Amino acid sequence: MPLLxxxxxxxxxxxxxxxxxxxxxxxTYEASVKPRLQAAxxxxxxxxxxxxxxxxxxxxxRRLGERIREVNKRR
Numbered sequence: 001m002p003l004l005x006x007x008x009x010x011x012x013x014x015x016x017x018x019x020x021x022x023x024x025x026x027x028t029y030e031a032s033v034k035p036r037l038q039a040a041x042x043x044x045x046x047x048x049x050x051x052x053x054x055x056x057x058x059x060x061x062r063r064l065g066e067r068i069r070e071v072n073k074r075r
Contacts (some may be wrong), residue, residue, distance in 0.1 A: 043067065
């Protein structure tokens with residue numbers, strides 16, 4: 001097992017140090033991950049306007065759960 005672990009860690013390090021892989025990862029982050037994170041943050045801010053998580057944590061959790069189920073139904 002230690003041999004396999006060492007091989008996998010070495011491969012991961014070589015991949016992480018590859019400038020081509022790093023540039024593709026940066027492009028992917030900018031193109032698809034970052035916009036989705038920003039949209040999710042905006043939705044979370046909207047939910048906190050509807051229900052204050054500090055004053056009504058149960059209501060906030062309920063609305064958050066409903067929103068998560070709604071988004072998952074679309075996929």
